[in-house]
Amino acid sequence: MADAETKFKLPEQTDDELRAFVDDVLSGRVFTSAQVPNEADLPLVFMPIALGCYADVPEEQLKEIGVLYAPMKAAAPRTINGLPMFFEVRALSRADWKRAREALIAEQERRKTIPLPERQP
Secondary structure, eight states: OHHHHHHHOOOOOOHHHHHHHHHHHHTTSEEEGGGOSOGGGHHHHBHHHHTTTTTTSOHHHHTTEEEEEEEGGGEEEEEETTEEEESOOEEEEHHHHHHHHHHHHHHHHHHHTOOOOOOOO
16 A cells, blocks of 8 residues: 555646646647536546546545546537547645646636727728
């Protein structure tokens, strides 16, 4: 089990990595578990979960996952319940997800007020 503990450590994201993550989510290039309305669908959306990718990770460490995600370019050609399916999964720590989520909300609001030039006659 010590091997699983070592292997599972989630790296802390840099500010630039979190900025890129936020931009990718808002631009539709990344799909997150926060976008899955029914938690029971998570193993179907992120197939490695169904195949046991976290089976050897202690439950206490699993609680450190803030959000699961995958790039949309990695989506399978089929969907499940209208949601994309992925054969890969990545994770952000709770601390990084908290920062990213706050940035996502702020950036969504900012994008609502993008200044546009006046219409030309």
